[in-house]
Amino acid sequence: MGPVLAGVLQLLALIAALALAYVPLGNYMARVYSSDKHWRVEKWIYKGIGADPDTEMRWTAYLRGVLAFSVVGVLFLYLLQRLQGVLPGSLGFKSIDPDQAFNTAVSFVTNTNWQSYYGEQAMGHVVQTAGLAVQNFVSAAVGIAVAVALVRGFARSRTGELGNFWADLVRGVVRILVPIAAVAAVVLVACGAIQNFSGIHEVGQFMGGQQQWNGGAVASQEAIKELGTNGGGYFNANSAHPFENPTPFSNLWEIFLILLIPFALTRTFGLMVGSVKQGYAILATMATIWLGFTALMMWTEFAHHGPAFQIAGGAYEGKEVRFGVGGSSIFAVATTLTSTGAVDSFHSSFTGLGGGITMLGMMLGEIAPGGTGSGLYGMLIMAIIAVFIAGLMVGRTPEYLGKKIGSREIKLAACYILVTPALVLVFTAFAMALPTPANSMTNSGAHGFSEILYAYTSASNNNGSAFAGLNADTQWFNSTLGLCMLFGRFVPMIFVLALAGSLAEQKPVPATAGTLRTDKPLYAGLLVGTIIIITGLTYFPALALGPLAEGLA
Numbered sequence: 001m002g003p004v005l006a007g008v009l010q011l012l013a014l015i016a017a018l019a020l021a022y023v024p025l026g027n028y029m030a031r032v033y034s035s036d037k038h039w040r041v042e043k044w045i046y047k048g049i050g051a052d053p054d055t056e057m058r059w060t061a062y063l064r065g066v067l068a069f070s071v072v073g074v075l076f077l078y079l080l081q082r083l084q085g086v087l088p089g090s091l092g093f094k095s096i097d098p099d100q101a102f103n104t105a106v107s108f109v110t111n112t113n114w115q116s117y118y119g120e121q122a123m124g125h126v127v128q129t130a131g132l133a134v135q136n137f138v139s140a141a142v143g144i145a146v147a148v149a150l151v152r153g154f155a156r157s158r159t160g161e162l163g164n165f166w167a168d169l170v171r172g173v174v175r176i177l178v179p180i181a182a183v184a185a186v187v188l189v190a191c192g193a194i195q196n197f198s199g200i201h202e203v204g205q206f207m208g209g210q211q212q213w214n215g216g217a218v219a220s221q222e223a224i225k226e227l228g229t230n231g232g233g234y235f236n237a238n239s240a241h242p243f244e245n246p247t248p249f250s251n252l253w254e255i256f257l258i259l260l261i262p263f264a265l266t267r268t269f270g271l272m273v274g275s276v277k278q279g280y281a282i283l284a285t286m287a288t289i290w291l292g293f294t295a296l297m298m299w300t301e302f303a304h305h306g307p308a309f310q311i312a313g314g315a316y317e318g319k320e321v322r323f324g325v326g327g328s329s330i331f332a333v334a335t336t337l338t339s340t341g342a343v344d345s346f347h348s349s350f351t352g353l354g355g356g357i358t359m360l361g362m363m364l365g366e367i368a369p370g371g372t373g374s375g376l377y378g379m380l381i382m383a384i385i386a387v388f389i390a391g392l393m394v395g396r397t398p399e400y401l402g403k404k405i406g407s408r409e410i411k412l413a414a415c416y417i418l419v420t421p422a423l424v425l426v427f428t429a430f431a432m433a434l435p436t437p438a439n440s441m442t443n444s445g446a447h448g449f450s451e452i453l454y455a456y457t458s459a460s461n462n463n464g465s466a467f468a469g470l471n472a473d474t475q476w477f478n479s480t481l482g483l484c485m486l487f488g489r490f491v492p493m494i495f496v497l498a499l500a501g502s503l504a505e506q507k508p509v510p511a512t513a514g515t516l517r518t519d520k521p522l523y524a525g526l527l528v529g530t531i532i533i534i535t536g537l538t539y540f541p542a543l544a545l546g547p548l549a550e551g552l553a
């Protein structure tokens with residue numbers, strides 16, 4: 001079997017698996033967030049944190065819950081790292097330096113999982129399991145909760161109430177993420193991923209010295225890392241490491257986990273707003289972009305010009321031979337079109353245009369299908385923008401799902417889409433203008449610029465993957481990337497929840513003959529075009545200086 005055919009068959013198998021899971025999981029999540037009953041274990045949690053799960057919240061109260069919970073998470077994880085040297089199970093590792101502890105705490109709480117450290121050489125069992133793994137669950141649940149709040153904004157009328165953040169958070173963890181992650185971890189263990197609490201072992205000679213590896217609860221963290229679109233690996237090589245991702249099947253399984261919840265949430269959205277067709281329209285938009293990017297990536301990595309590529313049958317540098325070019329290409333697109341950031345190959349070694357595709361996937365806002373929750377609310381923001389553009393074309397007040405899109409709504413949506421580009425471009429410009437940050441670049445020219453651009457794109461969009469080659473463990477990058485992750489996560493959430501509150505207060509507008517049908521292929525095409533055009537106009541000059549210049553050279 002040729003490598004191209006193998007890649008295509010993997011893609012077809014992945015599509016089939018996602019299609020089989022789409023309806024049951026989407027229906028289940030809709031029931032989870034619409035139920036008024038609480039499980040016994042959930043009642044214990046509510047009692048422990050002092051929350052009343054039946055109290056409805058307006059958007060401001062919902063936002064306070066999101067921010068308060070996240071602030072506590074950052075402080076706890078920061079202190080856990082700073083105290084690692086005196087904690088049991090630290091494997092002899094020292095406490096983490098302040099700037100790196102700040103960066104890592106912010107990274108995992110914001111669902112980014114950017115790592116400026118070598119996991120197997122810095123973090124002991126306590127920090128990995130009680131700190132990082134816990135945040136993998138709760139940060140993903142926060143994203144889903146915010147998305148559900150926005151969906152309720154569309155579904156409800158004449159009220160400013162969006163549900164209860166604490167109930168949404170707990171249900172997301174207890175009823176969705178924990179059960180699926182448990183099954184996923186068992187599958188990974190069966191494939192060969194490790195799951196233990198062993199210490200450091202000498203495993204043989206490597207480049208003239210003794211090589212050491214430590215064990216860990218790898219399979220369980222790997223499962224939620226992919227399912228929750230987190231991305232932070234137990235080892236520095238991330239999902240390219242055989243302890244995390246041993247076989248081609250485990251590689252495909254991890255891609256499936258990355259895409260599972262973001263795609264299924266479109267079904268949940270359709271059910272909660274009372275129109276499954278609306279969910280299918282959003283799904284079609286996401287799937288079109290995802291398939292298009294996957295096809296482009298496979299083409300650039302298989303058919304790029306150059307005798308070395310042609311002899312090898314594709315661009316194999318930086319890719320695991322057990323996954324091949326096809327599996328690595330599918331993984332790279334999945335992880336950058338979502339907020340996952342896990343890698344089974346090194347994006348810096350991709351062809352110039354291939355590296356550009358990974359960057360462009362994040363620059364779209366990671367909405368195809370995006371992160372757990374963040375992908376859905378990001379796509380719904382773009383849907384509002386598309387409706388507004390269509391209204392300008394025909395001279396009609398735009399409407400979406402029975403709600404008028406007035407000046408307040410469009411201002412909030414516009415502010416949302418401006419946050420991350422501002423962070424990416426401003427911080428990239430500073431890093432290139434100042435003398436010290438540029439010293440962290442391994443490469444010069446267009447590829448060196450791509451390293452910097454990729455880092456700030458990844459942090460600001462809460463992705464977490466790295467282009468590799470950039471030494472990000474400096475005070476400048478730990479601090480500025482940490483700020484990008486904070487602002488890139490929570491400032492957009494402010495606009496999303498404010499928009500949800502505004503929509504929930506409206507009374508429904510009846511559909512007329514002039515209403516734009518947002519459940520038709522025409523609208524899905526308009527939405528795809530809107531996303532591409534907005535992103536292109538924003539980022540094209542930066543892309544032209546980096547991956548495009550390298551790819552077309």
